[in-house]
Amino acid sequence: MSVAHRPVKANAYQRRFPRTWWLANQRYLLFMVREVSSLFLAPFAVLYLVQIAVLAGGPDGYGGFIDATASPGWIAFGVIVLAFALVHSVTWMFQSASIFMQLGMLRAPRALLIVLGFLAWIGASVLVALVLLGGE
Amino acid sequence: MQWISRLEVLWWSLFAAGGTLAALLLPVHIFLNNVAAPLGWVSLRTDTYEMATSLLGNPLVKAYLIVLLALTMYHAVHRVRLLPEELLLPLHERAVGAFAYGLATAFAVAAIIIVIMAS
Numbered sequence: 001m002s003v004a005h006r007p008v009k010a011n012a013y014q015r016r017f018p019r020t021w022w023l024a025n026q027r028y029l030l031f032m033v034r035e036v037s038s039l040f041l042a043p044f045a046v047l048y049l050v051q052i053a054v055l056a057g058g059p060d061g062y063g064g065f066i067d068a069t070a071s072p073g074w075i076a077f078g079v080i081v082l083a084f085a086l087v088h089s090v091t092w093m094f095q096s097a098s099i100f101m102q103l104g105m106l107r108a109p110r111a112l113l114i115v116l117g118f119l120a121w122i123g124a125s126v127l128v129a130l131v132l133l134g135g136e
Numbered sequence: 137m138q139w140i141s142r143l144e145v146l147w148w149s150l151f152a153a154g155g156t157l158a159a160l161l162l163p164v165h166i167f168l169n170n171v172a173a174p175l176g177w178v179s180l181r182t183d184t185y186e187m188a189t190s191l192l193g194n195p196l197v198k199a200y201l202i203v204l205l206a207l208t209m210y211h212a213v214h215r216v217r218l219l220p221e222e223l224l225l226p227l228h229e230r231a232v233g234a235f236a237y238g239l240a241t242a243f244a245v246a247a248i249i250i251v252i253m254a255s
Contacts, residue, residue, distance in 0.1 A: 017224060019223060019224045019225075021224075022222075022223075032222070035215055035218070035219060035222060036215075036219075038155070038158075038211055038212050038214075038215040039212055039215060039216065039219075041158050041162060041208050041211065041212050042208070042209055042212035042213070044162065044165075044166055044170070044208075045205045045208045045209050045212070045243070046243070048165070048169070048201075048205060049205055049243075049246065049247055049250055049251075051169075051182075052192070052201065052250055052251055052254050053250045053254070055185065055188055055189060055192065055254045055255060056250075056253060056254060058185070059184075059185035059186070062184075062185040062188065063184070063185060066183060066184075069169075069170070069173070069174045070174045070175075070176075071174075074170065074174055075170070075171060075174050075175060077170065078166060078167075078169075078170025078171040078174065079171060081166055081170065082163060082166045082167055082170065082171060085158070085162045085163045085166050086163055088155075088158060088159055088162075089158075089159040089160070089162075089163055092155055092156065092158075092159035093159065096156070120160060121159065121160050121163075124160040124161055124164075125160075125161075125163065125164035128161060128164045128165060128168075129164055129168065131181070131191075131197075132165075132168055132169075132180050132181055132182065133168070133178060133179070133180065133181070134179070134180075134181055
């Protein structure tokens, strides 16, 4: 008796997309902006670690580093990274609420989950600001 | 490079944890450290060597910074791994993944050493 096997690799039709598919409409573009926004968090993490590393150089080295942060280039970098970080935060709140609902982890309206996410963001930001603010 | 696929749960966990921490905490750090303080709008406890070393002398602050920076990097490199596929670039996903996660792990180790040794 012969046994029919499914082919190991189906020779199925695969639709080809242009590399600029994400420019096709606003939803795709927003998706790509969200994806790219995470990449801008990496240079901030590196520079923050560099700032901590400079502490090992003593007061003069650290003072020079802090003085250099007042340069227009540093501030422009900060504004650009902040813009992408905000995009990341806002899109992450919406995305997380959708994922929680899809996984059935929380039985609550999506709008409530989003609001709770934003409240957690505000609370965390206030806590960090309370710790960091208060210099001379 | 099968290990990249075998550790998929780990990469996703690090990605999700890093994405959540970055979403909650990074905007305020970036605003204060890279925009507001350099423009002179606020004074931070990291503005002078003495205050910064005092703040970093707290073990909780050290642990917080290590976790925040390391997980942020794991989150970012996960997107680096997926981006070539999304942009239909002819790059081997596992090779990009090995490079990206290797970079993030090296950064995490550097963060542990630098933050612990800082003060």
